Amino acid sequence: MGGRLTDGRPAGRPRPLAAHPEPRVRTSRRPPERERSWFRRFVRRHGWRAYALPFLAVATVVVLVDLVLHPPGSAPATPAAAPTTATPPAAATTSGPAALTASAPTAPAQGDAGPTEPVPAAVADYVEQGAGTLSIVDGSSQVYGTGPLKRFVVEVEDGIGVDGAVFAEAVTQTLADPRSWGNGGRMSFQRVGIAEADARQYDFRVSLVSPGNMETYCPGVGTGGYTSCRYGERAVINLARWATAVPHYDGDLATYRPYVINHEVGHALGNGHRPCPGAGQIAPVMQQQTLGLDGCGKNAWPFP
Structure with missing residues (x-):
């Protein structure tokens, strides 16, 4: 028998499904994860240079210390040209x-x-x-x-x-x-x-x-x-x-x-030392006669 249901809809009609609102996607309000260390930030900013710079700094310090301990020497000076x-x-x-x-x-x-x-x-x-x-x-x-x-x-x-x-x-x-x-x-x-x-x-x-x-x-x-x-x-x-x-x-x-x-x-003039040629002989002028004659006779001349 036809009639109406208590919710006012005709008898025999199914109840419509209630629409549920779509769930809202919640976005995180937390800020991005912080870098864990200053070095990561340094690497991200400078790339491969971040690894090279410490070595360059150490090398620079080593060079500076070496210069302090061992200053470069100047070339040996030669005798004066011939001043008075x-x-x-x-x-x-x-x-x-x-x-x-x-x-x-x-x-x-x-x-x-x-x-x-x-x-x-x-x-x-x-x-x-x-x-x-x-x-x-x-x-x-x-x-x-x-x-x-x-x-x-x-x-x-x-x-x-x-x-x-x-x-x-x-x-x-x-x-x-x-x-x-x-x-x-x-x-x-x-x-x-x-x-x-x-x-x-x-x-x-x-x-x-x-x-x-x-x-x-x-x-x-x-x-x-x-x-x-x-x-x-x-x-x-x-x-x-x-x-x-x-x-x-x-x-x-x-x-x-x-x-x-x-x-x-x-x-x-380019001449080197010479020994006494034998006992009783004349000493060469290039013999070291100041230290001894070694059996030779004293002599003052290259061509006596």
């Missing part, structure tokens, strides 16, 4: 002619190391240590001999009480002697002065130096303040040996003085 007053050399400067009877020395300096045995005290008076500076003896000589010209400068240490002109004349007359290195036209010699020294128009120097300053002008040779040496362009003559010779020369300065000049100039 010379100061001690900081390093050897090899110059001058090629070797004569031997090949040019490979060592930066040549000379006779000091004796190992005690040496009797010298009788003659001389200054143990001068001012440490050298003054050129001005003036020039004629050319002595024939052959290639070798020009030289003579220097005397200040404050040692030696007449520079007298020493310069002794050097000049020694090298002018036909028994010296110019023998037979091998070469000629001329002493020159300050102007030529300033212009470096010379081949070598002959310098008279006090015992107390020998190690200054012959560093590394080991003269012990006793022997002479050749250092760079200088043939350095020890004042003590010039004044007293050596014990086994028995005070024979007339022979020892030309010997020590010819010996050290021989080094400057």
Whole structure:
């Protein structure tokens, strides 16, 4: 029987389904997850550079520490070009002619190391240590001999009480002697002065130096303040040996003085040491006669 239901709809009709509202998608109100560390943020920002920068920083620190502990050294200074007053050399400067009877020395300096045995005290008076500076003896000589010209400068240490002109004349007359290195036209010699020294128009120097300053002008040779040496362009003559010779020369300065000049100039010209050839024979001028004769007879000349 037809009628209406209590909710007002006709009998026999199904109740319509009630529509449910669609569920709303809830969006998170929480902020994005924070980076877990400053390093992740640093890496995200700088990429691969983040790994390189720490190593570069460490390397920079290492370099800076090394520079502080080991500052770069400057190149060794060479002796002054040739001022009127010379100061001690900081390093050897090899110059001058090629070797004569031997090949040019490979060592930066040549000379006779000091004796190992005690040496009797010298009788003659001389200054143990001068001012440490050298003054050129001005003036020039004629050319002595024939052959290639070798020009030289003579220097005397200040404050040692030696007449520079007298020493310069002794050097000049020694090298002018036909028994010296110019023998037979091998070469000629001329002493020159300050102007030529300033212009470096010379081949070598002959310098008279006090015992107390020998190690200054012959560093590394080991003269012990006793022997002479050749250092760079200088043939350095020890004042003590010039004044007293050596014990086994028995005070024979007339022979020892030309010997020590010819010996050290021989080094400057490129000649090395030579031994005594045999007992009773004449000692070569390049024998270390200051330290002993080893059975040879004393000799002052390259070509006696």
